[in-house]
Amino acid sequence: MNEPADMQQAVKIYKALGEPTRLKIALMLKEEDDQCCSALGDKLKTVAISTLSHHLKQMAECGLLTFRKEGTFIYYSLDRETAAKYAPYLLN
Template sequence: MKLNYDEGAKIIKALADPNRLKIIDILSCGEMCACDILEHFDFTQPTLSHHMKVLMDCNIVECRKEGLWSYYSLNISNCNKLILFLMNLITDTDECICKDKSKCKC
């Protein structure tokens, strides 16, 4: 798997906020309406909308509209890609960036 550092960094940056990590944890239970997510926080709906936009921009969260309501869920495929990215990043594999380890100064 070829590592895409730019995409990985964008997702990691989005997840570097404790409120967004909590949103991911909440959504791990399944799809939820924005109003139900908001009950877990002490901030306003516009602030939740900002957090959701950041998570959607990096394709970790998906949104489904039903009338006036927004329902959010995890994009499981992209969450799995993130896990694989992190595993490949920290694991010594044949695709290691330092292919010729004899020349490596580490």
């Protein structure tokens, strides 16, 4: 039995947010959008940039983050519409 696309996306988002570091990243981006990996890493302090990059990629793939490239930097923002639909806790 095929699951609706909304259900599949919800599962991916909940899996992503089930990891404490990713939840912290989402909450940080709620406060200040348009952050690059190194700026987020400076704020988290305990996460290697390669690990942080992996977390950001997973969050972007499930639709929770948007991103834009500028030169060699990628700037991430919380997709507030997706967060409101699947994880409204993030916006409180």
